[in-house]
Amino acid sequence: MTALLLVVEIAGQRVALPSSDAESVVELDTLIPVPRAAPHVAGLSALRSRVLTVIDARRSLDLGETECADGIREAVVVELDGHHYALIVDQVEDVVESLGEPTAIRGAMEAGWSRVARGMVETEMGPILLVDVAALVSGPDQSRVAA
Amino acid sequence: MDDLIADFVAECREMLEALGGEIVAWEAEPEDRARLDSIFRFVHTVKGNCGFFEFPRLEALSHAAEDALADVRAGRRQADGPLVSAVLAIIDRIGEMIAAIDAGEDMPAGDDSALIDALAPGAEPVAPVAVACAETAKAAAAPRTIRLSVELLDRVMSTVSDMVLARNELARRLRESEHEVAVDGAFERLSAIIAEMRDAITRTRMQRIENLFVGLPRMIRDLSSELGKQVLVDIEGGDVELDREMIEMIRDPLTHIIRNSVDHGIETPAERLKTGKREIGILAISARQSGNQILIDIQDDGRGIDGHKLAEKALAAGIIDAASAKALTTREQLALIFEAGLSTAKAVTSISGRGVGMDVVRSNIERIGGIVEVDSKPGEGTRMTLRVPLTLTIIPALSVSIGDHHFAIPRSAIDEIVRANGESVLLDSVGGAGVATIRGKRLPQVCLADILGLASNVEASERKLIVLRPAGGDVYALAVDRIHDHEELVVKPAAPAVMATGLYAGTTLADDGSPILLLDPAGLAEVGGVKLESVERAARIAAGPDAREARATEVLLFRGLDGSRKAIRLALVDRIEEVEPKAIRKAAGQLRAQVGEAILPLAGATKDQLAGDKIRLFRVNDGSQEVAYAFAEVLDFATLDHEVIHSDQSGEVGAVTLVNGEPAELIDAHWLFASLATAPRRAAKPLVCHLPGDDPWIHNLLRPIVEAAGYRVIADSDADEEEPDLVIASKGSEAAANAPSDRTIWLRADPEGEGKKDDSIYRYDRAGLLMALKSASSGRGK
Numbered sequence: 019m020t021a022l023l024l025v026v027e028i029a030g031q032r033v034a035l036p037s038s039d040a041e042s043v044v045e046l047d048t049l050i051p052v053p054r055a056a057p058h059v060a061g062l063s064a065l066r067s068r069v070l071t072v073i074d075a076r077r078s079l080d081l082g083e084t085e086c087a088d089g090i091r092e093a094v095v096v097e098l099d100g101h102h103y104a105l106i107v108d109q110v111e112d113v114v115e116s117l118g119e120p121t122a123i124r125g126a127m128e129a130g131w132s133r134v135a136r137g138m139v140e141t142e143m144g145p146i147l148l149v150d151v152a153a154l155v156s157g158p159d160q161s162r163v164a165a
Numbered sequence: 166m167d168d169l170i171a172d173f174v175a176e177c178r179e180m181l182e183a184l185g186g187e188i189v190a191w192e193a194e195p196e197d198r199a200r201l202d203s204i205f206r207f208v209h210t211v212k213g214n215c216g217f218f219e220f221p222r223l224e225a226l227s228h229a230a231e232d233a234l235a236d237v238r239a240g241r242r243q244a245d246g247p248l249v250s251a252v253l254a255i256i257d258r259i260g261e262m263i264a265a266i267d268a269g270e271d272m273p274a275g276d277d278s279a280l281i282d283a284l285a286p287g288a289e290p291v292a293p294v295a296v297a298c299a300e301t302a303k304a305a306a307a308p309r310t311i312r313l314s315v316e317l318l319d320r321v322m323s324t325v326s327d328m329v330l331a332r333n334e335l336a337r338r339l340r341e342s343e344h345e346v347a348v349d350g351a352f353e354r355l356s357a358i359i360a361e362m363r364d365a366i367t368r369t370r371m372q373r374i375e376n377l378f379v380g381l382p383r384m385i386r387d388l389s390s391e392l393g394k395q396v397l398v399d400i401e402g403g404d405v406e407l408d409r410e411m412i413e414m415i416r417d418p419l420t421h422i423i424r425n426s427v428d429h430g431i432e433t434p435a436e437r438l439k440t441g442k443r444e445i446g447i448l449a450i451s452a453r454q455s456g457n458q459i460l461i462d463i464q465d466d467g468r469g470i471d472g473h474k475l476a477e478k479a480l481a482a483g484i485i486d487a488a489s490a491k492a493l494t495t496r497e498q499l500a501l502i503f504e505a506g507l508s509t510a511k512a513v514t515s516i517s518g519r520g521v522g523m524d525v526v527r528s529n530i531e532r533i534g535g536i537v538e539v540d541s542k543p544g545e546g547t548r549m550t551l552r553v554p555l556t557l558t559i560i561p562a563l564s565v566s567i568g569d570h571h572f573a574i575p576r577s578a579i580d581e582i583v584r585a586n587g588e589s590v591l592l593d594s595v596g597g598a599g600v601a602t603i604r605g606k607r608l609p610q611v612c613l614a615d616i617l618g619l620a621s622n623v624e625a626s627e628r629k630l631i632v633l634r635p636a637g638g639d640v641y642a643l644a645v646d647r648i649h650d651h652e653e654l655v656v657k658p659a660a661p662a663v664m665a666t667g668l669y670a671g672t673t674l675a676d677d678g679s680p681i682l683l684l685d686p687a688g689l690a691e692v693g694g695v696k697l698e699s700v701e702r703a704a705r706i707a708a709g710p711d712a713r714e715a716r717a718t719e720v721l722l723f724r725g726l727d728g729s730r731k732a733i734r735l736a737l738v739d740r741i742e743e744v745e746p747k748a749i750r751k752a753a754g755q756l757r758a759q760v761g762e763a764i765l766p767l768a769g770a771t772k773d774q775l776a777g778d779k780i781r782l783f784r785v786n787d788g789s790q791e792v793a794y795a796f797a798e799v800l801d802f803a804t805l806d807h808e809v810i811h812s813d814q815s816g817e818v819g820a821v822t823l824v825n826g827e828p829a830e831l832i833d834a835h836w837l838f839a840s841l842a843t844a845p846r847r848a849a850k851p852l853v854c855h856l857p858g859d860d861p862w863i864h865n866l867l868r869p870i871v872e873a874a875g876y877r878v879i880a881d882s883d884a885d886e887e888e889p890d891l892v893i894a895s896k897g898s899e900a901a902a903n904a905p906s907d908r909t910i911w912l913r914a915d916p917e918g919e920g921k922k923d924d925s926i927y928r929y930d931r932a933g934l935l936m937a938l939k940s941a942s943s944g945r946g947k
Contacts, residue, residue, distance in 0.1 A: 048679055050570075050571075050679060050680050050681070050682070051570065052663050052666070052669075052682060053570070053617035053618055053619055053666075053668075054616075054617055054618060054666045054668055054692070055662060055663050055665070055666050056662050056665065058662075059660075059662045059663060062663075062672060062680040062682070063680065064674055064679060064680050068323070069657060069659075069672040069673075069674065069680045070680075071659070071660035071662060071663060073662075099661075101658075101659075101660040101661070103660065155662070156662070157662065
C-alpha cells in the first residue's frame with residue numbers, strides 16, 4: 019500500500035505525518051496565549067472563521083520550545099474529534115509516497131519521540147519516523163490531564 | 166428504488182410527527198373536520214405508497230383505517246373514544262413498521278387483525294380513553310418546508326462568518342487607500358446585505374418550540390391511561406423560537422418533569438373527587454420569552470409537594486443535618502427535590518420514583534446555563550419553571566483585558582461592575598485572601614491576573630471589580646485591568662487541552678477575527694480558591710424569583726420611638742395619623758390607640774415612651790385588619806436592594822438589611838398581625854347564628870362567646886327572614902325542634918352524654934364549644 023506522507027521538520031528531525039490527517043499547511047501570524055493551559059498548548063489562532071488550538075510540537079515532545087516571538091510560523095492544520103489544531107513545526111518540507119508499511123523501530127529513542135512514534139516508513143528520502151498526530155496533540159502530560 | 170423508499174419513510178415520519186398532536190385534539194373534538202382530514206390524508210398516503218412498494222401489512226392496516234375514517238367523513242359514523250383509540254393503535258403500528266423499513270430490518274412480527282377488528286363499530290376498545298386536549302395553538306399543520314442537513318447549514322453559517330471577516334478586512338483596506346466615493350456607496354450596500362444575511366442564517370438555527378410540544382399530548386394521554394388518571398393538557402406558546410440544539414437539550418428534562426407531574430402530582434379521579442376537585446386534572450405547559458431567556462412552565466393542579474416530608478427524607482438520607490433541616494424555608498425545602506437520592510414517591514412505579522431524576526434534570530438544565538425552579542402548595546398543585554437561555558451558541562458577553570490579553574465573561578453571570586477605587590468599595594487582604602467590601606457587603610475577591618498567572622501593569626486600586634454570580638452559586642468579586650465592551654459572541658467549544666484548565670467555557674472570535682477565550686465564572690472561583698459550596702443551597706434559592714421580587718420591594722424608612730432606624734413595607738402602610746397621648750391606653754392586656762372611631766392595637770411603643778404632645782402612628786393594614794405602629798419621624802422612601810438577613814427569633818423585627826448604605830430593622834408585619842390583631846374586625850359577611858327560645862342562660866352566658874367567635878346572633882323573630890348559618894339550642898328544647906340537624910349544635914346540661922351517639926356538647930365545655938363554632942365557620946361555603 020502506498021500512502022502520501024507530509025514530511026516536516028520538528029526539533030531538527032525530519033519526520034512524517036500521514037497526509038490524510040493534515041488538512042492544510044498555514045502560516046500563523048497571530049497567537050493568543052491560553053493562560054494556565056498545558057505547556058504544549060501554544061495558544062489560539064484563527065483560520066478563517068475557525069478557532070485553531072495551536073500545539074507546539076517541540077514542547078509536546080519535551081524537546082525545548084519553538085520561539086514564537088518573531089511572528090510567522092509554519093503549522094500543519096489537523097482535525098481531531100471535531101476540534102481543529104495547528105501543529106507548529108520547524109518547517110514543512112515535502113509530500114512523498116511511502117514505500118511500505120510502518121515497521122517497529124528497534125533502537126532506543128528519546129523519550130518524547132517514542133511516545134508519538136508509529137513506526138518507521140521507507141520513502142524515496144530514506145527511512146523516516148512516522149508520527150502519530152493524536153499523540154502529538156495530547157501532549158506529554160496526557161495521563162495527568164486524563165486523571 | 167431505495168431512494169424512493171427513503172423518501173417515503175421521511176415523508177411518513179414527518180406526517181407522523183405532525184399527527185401526534187392532531188389526533189388527540191381530534192379526540193377532544195370529534196366533529197373537527199380539519200383534523201379528521203389530516204389524519205385521513207396520512208393513512209391515505211401510506212396506503213397509496215404501500216401498494217406501490219409492496220408492503221402488504223402496511224397496506225391492510227392503512228386501508229382499514231382509511232375505510233373507517235371515510236365513514237366518519239361521510240357522516241355514516243360518529244367518531245368516538247374507541248374509534249380514536251383504534252386509529253391511534255394503527256398509526257402506532259404503522260410508525261413501528263416505518264421505523265423497521267428505515268432501519269432496513271424485517272417487519273416486526275405480529276398479527277394486525279386485532280387492530281383492524283377494533284375499528285369496527287361497537288368493538289371492544291383497545292385502550293381506555295383518558296385525555297382530552299385543549300391545545301390553544303390551533304394550526305398544527307406543517308408549514309411549507311424543505312429538509313436540509315445540519316452540516317450544510319453549519320457550513321453556510323461559517324461561510325457567512327468568513328464573509329463578515331473579509332468585509333472587515335476590506336473596510337480597513339478602504340480606509341487606508343484613496344478611492345472614489347462610488348466605491349464607498351457600493352461597500353455600504355454590501356455591508357448591509359451581509360448583515361441581513363447573517364441575521365437570516367442565524368435564524369435558521371431557531372426552531373419553534375412547538376416541535377418539542379407536539380408530542381406531549383400524546384405522551385400524556387398514554388401515560389395517564391396507563392395510570393388510570395384523567396388529564397387535560399393545556400399547551401401555550403408553541404410559537405416561541407429556540408435554538409435547535411437547545412430544544413434537544415431540554416427535551417429529556419421536560420419529559421421527566423411531565424412524567425413526574427402525571428405520576429405523582431395528579432391524583433386518580435376518585436382521590437380528586439374526595440378532595441373536592443374536578444376529576445380531570447389539568448396539566449398546563451407554557452413557553453414564553455423573557456429577555457434573552459425562555460421560560461417554560463409546567464403546572465399541575467395535583468396533590469403538590471409536602472416540603473416537611475421532603476426535609477424529613479433528606480434528613481433520613483443524610484443529605485442535610487438536623488440543624489439545617491430546621492432552618493429551611495419552604496422554598497428551600499421544596500428545592501430539596503433536586504438533591505440526588507431523594508424521592509417522595511411512596512412506591513417505585515414504572516414511570517418514575519426511583520430516586521433518580523430531578524437531580525439529573527437540574528444538572529442538565531444548569532449545564533446549558535439554565536435554572537429550574539419549583540413552587541408547590543400541598544393539595545393545590547406544583548409548578549416547575551425551566552429558565553433557559555435563548556441559544557446555546559450566541560451569548561452576550563463582556564470583554565475584559567489583563568495587559569494585552571483579552572477575555573470574555575458571560576453577561577448572565579455578572580451581577581454588577583464597580584471601580585476598585587470607588588467610594589463604596591474597600592479592598593482588604595485577610596491572611597493573603599482578598600476581601601472586597603462593596604457598600605458594606607463583604608465578598609471574596611480574586612484577581613484575574615493572579616489566577617491566570619499573567620503580569621498586570623495596573624495598580625490594584627485602578628482595577629475594575631466584576632461581581633460574579635456563577636450559575637446558581639454565591640457571589641464573588643473578580644478584579645480585572647480593563648473592561649471593554651458588551652458583545653454578542655458566537656461561542657464554540659474549546660479543545661480538550663484548553664478545557665482541561667477548568668477556567669474556560671469556550672472560544673469565540675472577536676469582530677476583528679482574532680480568537681477570544683470565554684471565561685467560566687465557576688471555574689475561575691474554583692481555581693482562584695474561592696469557596697462557594699458552603700452556601701450553595703441557600704444561594705440557589707436566593708437566585709430565584711423571590712429574591713428578585715424582594716429587591717424591588719419599596720419600604721418606608723423611619724425612626725422608631727426608641728431611636729432605631731427601621732423600615733416597613735410601603736404597601737402595608739395605609740396612612741399616617743397623629744393622636745394625643747391620652748388616646749393611647751392599656752386595655753385588655755394590650756396598648757391600644759383610639760384613632761377616630763376605631764380602637765387599634767398599638768405596637769412600636771411602650772407606655773413610658775408615649776410623651777409629648779402628639780404621637781404619630783402608621784395605620785398598617787393587611788386587607789381585613791388594622792394595627793397601629795408608633796414612630797418618631799419618617800426618614801425616607803427606599804427600595805430593598807440588599808440581602809435581607811432574617812432574624813432567628815420571631816418578634817417585631819423580622820430581619821435587618823442595608824437601606825441606603827445603613828442598617829435598618831425591617832418590621833415583620835406578619836408577626837404584628839399574628840400577635841396583636843384579634844378576630845377580623847369585619848368579616849366580609851358575618852356568619853349568622855340563631856339562638857332559639859328565650860332561655861336566659863343562652864342569652865346571658867352563651868351569646869357573648871358566640872359573638873366573640875365572629876357570629877351575628879339573631880333571635881326567633883328574625884330567624885324566619887334570614888337563614889342562619891348555625892343554630893345552637895339546648896337539648897330537648899322544643900323551640901328548635903325543626904332546626905336543620907347538620908347546622909345545629911346541641912347543648913346538654915349534664916356533663917355526661919347519653920351514650921356514643923350523643924354528639925351534643927356539655928354547656929360548660931368551653932373548649933368543645935369553641936371548637937364546634939370554629940369548625941362551623943370554617944365549613945362555611947361548602
